Amino acid sequence: MAMASSEKSASMGASWASAFLRGLARSWAFLLFFAGFFLFWEYAIDLFGIPAYILPRPSEIITRGWADIDRLLYYTYVTAVESLLGYLVAIIIAVPLGLAIAFSSFLRRTIYPFFVSLEMTPKIAFAPLFISWLGFGLLPKVIIVFLVCFFPVVLNAILAFGSLSEELVRFIRATGASPWRAFFKVRLPAALPQCFVGFKYAAINATVGATIAEFIGSDQGLGFYIQIVTGNMRPDLAFAGIFLLTLLGLALFGAVTLVERWVIPWHISQRRSH
Amino acid sequence: MMAAAIEIRSATKTYATGAEAIHAFGPSSLKVEPGEFISLVGPSGCGKSTLMLMIAGLLDCTSGEIDVGGHVVKAPETSIGIMFQDNTLVPWRTVRGNIELQIELRGLPVADYRSTVDRLINSVKLGDFAERYPYELSGGMQQRAAFCQTLVHRPGVLLLDEPLGKLDAMTREAIRRDLQTLWLADRPTVIFVTHSIEEAIQLSTRVCVISPRPGKIEKVIDIDLPWPRDLSIKRGEKFSAYASEIEEIFHGYGVL
Numbered sequence: 001m002a003m004a005s006s007e008k009s010a011s012m013g014a015s016w017a018s019a020f021l022r023g024l025a026r027s028w029a030f031l032l033f034f035a036g037f038f039l040f041w042e043y044a045i046d047l048f049g050i051p052a053y054i055l056p057r058p059s060e061i062i063t064r065g066w067a068d069i070d071r072l073l074y075y076t077y078v079t080a081v082e083s084l085l086g087y088l089v090a091i092i093i094a095v096p097l098g099l100a101i102a103f104s105s106f107l108r109r110t111i112y113p114f115f116v117s118l119e120m121t122p123k124i125a126f127a128p129l130f131i132s133w134l135g136f137g138l139l140p141k142v143i144i145v146f147l148v149c150f151f152p153v154v155l156n157a158i159l160a161f162g163s164l165s166e167e168l169v170r171f172i173r174a175t176g177a178s179p180w181r182a183f184f185k186v187r188l189p190a191a192l193p194q195c196f197v198g199f200k201y202a203a204i205n206a207t208v209g210a211t212i213a214e215f216i217g218s219d220q221g222l223g224f225y226i227q228i229v230t231g232n233m234r235p236d237l238a239f240a241g242i243f244l245l246t247l248l249g250l251a252l253f254g255a256v257t258l259v260e261r262w263v264i265p266w267h268i269s270q271r272r273s274h
Numbered sequence: 275m276m277a278a279a280i281e282i283r284s285a286t287k288t289y290a291t292g293a294e295a296i297h298a299f300g301p302s303s304l305k306v307e308p309g310e311f312i313s314l315v316g317p318s319g320c321g322k323s324t325l326m327l328m329i330a331g332l333l334d335c336t337s338g339e340i341d342v343g344g345h346v347v348k349a350p351e352t353s354i355g356i357m358f359q360d361n362t363l364v365p366w367r368t369v370r371g372n373i374e375l376q377i378e379l380r381g382l383p384v385a386d387y388r389s390t391v392d393r394l395i396n397s398v399k400l401g402d403f404a405e406r407y408p409y410e411l412s413g414g415m416q417q418r419a420a421f422c423q424t425l426v427h428r429p430g431v432l433l434l435d436e437p438l439g440k441l442d443a444m445t446r447e448a449i450r451r452d453l454q455t456l457w458l459a460d461r462p463t464v465i466f467v468t469h470s471i472e473e474a475i476q477l478s479t480r481v482c483v484i485s486p487r488p489g490k491i492e493k494v495i496d497i498d499l500p501w502p503r504d505l506s507i508k509r510g511e512k513f514s515a516y517a518s519e520i521e522e523i524f525h526g527y528g529v530l
Contacts, residue, residue, distance in 0.1 A: 170327070174356050176380065182379065185375065185378055185379060264366065
């Protein structure tokens, strides 16, 4: 056990480059599969005689997408802003609210059941209403992203702050610690791992919310772009948009994972050891 | 005459009320003198932990009362040290950090306790693991660290609720010995909950036998054996006689 842990701390201290190489070595099977998938796609088009207006080749998606890269990048930026704003506002409001609900039996009896039932509502169903109330601008998209991100964050925050072990609760009481001290020294750090479960789930939802909001009513953004080019029989450009949306989602999720690693390194390493 | 360290006067605990009421403990009384090592032995669910929590002020008595250090316990008793079966080590702090958590939560200056922390860590043979995280330690090492956490604010009264319950037999024996050494050195008042009759006899000045639910202190047995109680004592006739006496009581309850 002691040996395994000293190995681990040695690997943590290794340089980024060697870590990258080791990561590559570990994921070669995945990379091979990934390359194989796109190669198959590229040549299956000819093999089965699929016309380009139905399904374009990956190489065509790249070259045609590259030709329209200015518009694509600008729209990626638009969708990124909508996603990020809605996401951050959701976290800023949902975490304190989750904390309040976890500690207030009154809120747990009132707002909490309301949230649980709203969780069952597909939030995206509100999208047309917000567009009709607030128009084509940024605000209705941010609100829709906010809605799809808010619930996973608030429900996980309630769980996070409400599930401190009985032993730790007793330990805190036995020390006579003030509520503030107990919060910052024990309750908050103990709640962070579960909070991050919500943050990651919401990060996945954010770009989905932004895209659908743009489908419904918008004059810019990747969702808008995909809808327009599909209408113009340009699936190659639609795929280019989908590719950028994927990258955007990955970037957001990756950023949250990095923050998690930075904020609760003890949790990550604990998970690795099991 | 010195005041008793702990005095339990007809304390009872009933959970819930009405038809669902569960009578968990008592009424029982017990007077513990300063420096005594008292073991509570009894079957699972007999209310040993309930009594422990009531002494600590973490649970109210339904009736009766408990004195600690000469006053009636009404709120969590912060002067004592309490250790639970599931340890209270937090995963984001090292062994040292976890011990210091006890100091920090009490709002005491950590710097004043540096040497105490070091001494404790060395006394439980965790010197090389002070900067390790709990998940890097074995179960036995974790309990040793938790023990330091319980002792660091120098409590005169220790409540240990099955601290060795989840450990393997060999680790148990080793920590038992350390516990005895520490107790012999500082002579705090200890209340020790255990399932193990042997453990209770080895460590205690007196063993309280607790009946099945509702738990009552049925018998208090003075253990008149020399210290330190090592293997030779445990193999002795007197030790076996105490063990049979306690086993006999549990046999009478039908739990053994």
